[in-house]
Amino acid sequence: xxxxxxxxxxxxxxxxxxxxxxxxxxxxxxxxxxxxxxxxxxxxxxxxxxxxxxxxxxxxxxxxxxxxxxxxxxxxxxxxxxxxxxxxxxxxxxxxxxxxxxxxxxxxxxxxxxxxxxxxxxxxxxxxxxxxxxxxxxxxxxxxxxxxxxxxxxxxxxxxxxxxxxxxxxxxxxxxxxxxxxxxxxxxxxxxxxxxxxxxxxxxxxxxxxxxxxxxxxxxxxxxxxxxxxxxxxxxxxxxxxxxxxxxxxxxxxxxxxxxxxxxxxxxxxxxxxxxxxxxxxxxxxxxxxxxxxxxxxxxxxxxxxxxxxxxxxxxxxxxxxxxxxxxxxxxxxxxxxxxxxxxxxxxxxxxxxxxxxxxxxxxxxxxxxxxxxxxxxxxxxxxxxxxxxxxxxxxxxxxxxxxxxxxxxxxxxxxxxxxxxxxxxxxxxxxx
Numbered sequence: 001x002x003x004x005x006x007x008x009x010x011x012x013x014x015x016x017x018x019x020x021x022x023x024x025x026x027x028x029x030x031x032x033x034x035x036x037x038x039x040x041x042x043x044x045x046x047x048x049x050x051x052x053x054x055x056x057x058x059x060x061x062x063x064x065x066x067x068x069x070x071x072x073x074x075x076x077x078x079x080x081x082x083x084x085x086x087x088x089x090x091x092x093x094x095x096x097x098x099x100x101x102x103x104x105x106x107x108x109x110x111x112x113x114x115x116x117x118x119x120x121x122x123x124x125x126x127x128x129x130x131x132x133x134x135x136x137x138x139x140x141x142x143x144x145x146x147x148x149x150x151x152x153x154x155x156x157x158x159x160x161x162x163x164x165x166x167x168x169x170x171x172x173x174x175x176x177x178x179x180x181x182x183x184x185x186x187x188x189x190x191x192x193x194x195x196x197x198x199x200x201x202x203x204x205x206x207x208x209x210x211x212x213x214x215x216x217x218x219x220x221x222x223x224x225x226x227x228x229x230x231x232x233x234x235x236x237x238x239x240x241x242x243x244x245x246x247x248x249x250x251x252x253x254x255x256x257x258x259x260x261x262x263x264x265x266x267x268x269x270x271x272x273x274x275x276x277x278x279x280x281x282x283x284x285x286x287x288x289x290x291x292x293x294x295x296x297x298x299x300x301x302x303x304x305x306x307x308x309x310x311x312x313x314x315x316x317x318x319x320x321x322x323x324x325x326x327x328x329x330x331x332x333x334x335x336x337x338x339x340x341x342x343x344x345x346x347x348x349x350x351x352x353x354x355x356x357x358x359x360x361x362x363x364x365x366x367x368x369x370x371x372x373x374x375x376x377x378x379x380x381x382x383x384x385x386x387x388x389x390x391x392x393x394x395x396x397x398x399x400x401x402x403x404x405x406x407x408x409x410x411x412x413x414x415x416x417x418x419x420x421x422x423x424x425x426x427x428x429x430x431x432x433x
Contacts, residue, residue, distance in 0.1 A: 021034075027072020034046065037056070038052075038056050039061070040059045131225075131352040131359075134218075134350070134352070155214070159211070160210070160211045160336065161208075162210065164208035165183050167180050167183050168180055171335070189205075212318060212319040212321075213336045217344065220362065225354050230356070232303050232307060233300070233303060235303065236302055237250075239304075248304070254367065262365075269302075270353065273300075273302060274364060274365065274366050274367060275298065276298055277297040277371065279294070281295075292323065294320035294330070296320065297316055298317050299370070318333065320333045325378070327378060344362075348361040376391075387399050389408065
């Protein structure tokens with residue numbers, strides 16, 4: 001709900017303020033003070049009815065505060081029971097569906113496929129399951145909007161200290177070590193002159209490097225807890241594919257070969273196939289200051305092509321710290337991701353499908369990697385320099401060593417079609433150059 005109009009001098013706005021105060025004290029059960037939602041206080045301080053009234057009339061209410069969760073409004077409450085503009089009180093403005101109603105219908109269990117009008121065309125014979133513990137824990141988080149975003153959605157990240165020389169992670173059995181097992185470098189930053197371990201204001205020691213890892217399982221589970229994206233995760237299997245047309249990775253040979261080699265995985269279309277993206281970049285605007293941080297991102301290929309490559313569909317898996325790129329030591333930082341990926345492949349994780357209102361065991365696999373040629377060499381461990389730089393041509397790589405500049409160049413790599421290939425007869429389709 002929201003107050004009618006934006007003009008604080010308007011009589012409808014003043015009436016709306018009175019209605020809000022009456023509503024808030026009635027819903028919260030408070031008798032003396034409530035949180036003030038004015039632009040100045042932003043629900044961070046409490047005030048008496050007179051103070052809240054004065055603030056709302058003077059500063060105005062927060063424009064985005066349309067769902068009054070600080071003042072007793074609950075999910076599923078019918079916002080249209082309140083008077084609208086034109087009624088005797090003229091207090092509330094209803095301009096269609098509440099902007100909070102659509103996502104909450106997807107996420108909250110009372111609205112997530114349990115409505116009477118969404119019982120599979122009214123059939124009462126269809127067996128419907130309750131969400132599992134993980135799904136219910138997620139739905140309950142919507143009752144508390146006062147926490148930061150990560151805590152509300154349960155999608156936090158882990159901080160894992162790393163060796164300053166990229167030798168190891170202070171993780172699992174090595175979590176309590178003070179020095180690197182390989183190079184013996186100190187785990188904590190030290191003062192240049194004093195040599196003492198540096199600490200923050202709260203007394204905690206400052207590590208040399210920190211890997212930020214975003215767990216994969218809860219992020220994949222979220223894709224199925226929304227009824228819209230849950231159905232999209234089956235799109236690759238339920239669509240009508242065009243023969244001979246490559247519209248989606250599932251039309252490609254790699255996907256099809258994978259399904260043939262792993263029939264138990266492919267028998268469940270909701271099992272997730274992922275693409276991994278990684279490359280280094282300078283997060284600072286000053287190019288003269290060399291710094292390379294490596295994000296590792298994942299793309300769920302189950303989604304339709306117009307969805308999976310959107311920024312909102314890509315999942316950040318980890319941030320490998322700088323100032324230098326990890327090089328071939330990136331496998332050190334990939335350990336948490338590989339371990340979780342193995343678990344998703346071998347064991348899976350119980351997941352709630354909001355579109356079908358049922359629980360299932362979800363598995364995941366890494367299908368492809370997306371990167372430029374230098375990053376390809378880092379991720380795969382293949383040297384992209386020297387005589388055998390091409391991983392496809394291998395020993396047949398055509399190279400030439402330039403004596404004056406001491407570099408390898410790769411000439412004579414034009415490849416011709418087979419003598420009987422059908423494209424050889426379609427000269428008008430290709431350009432002359």
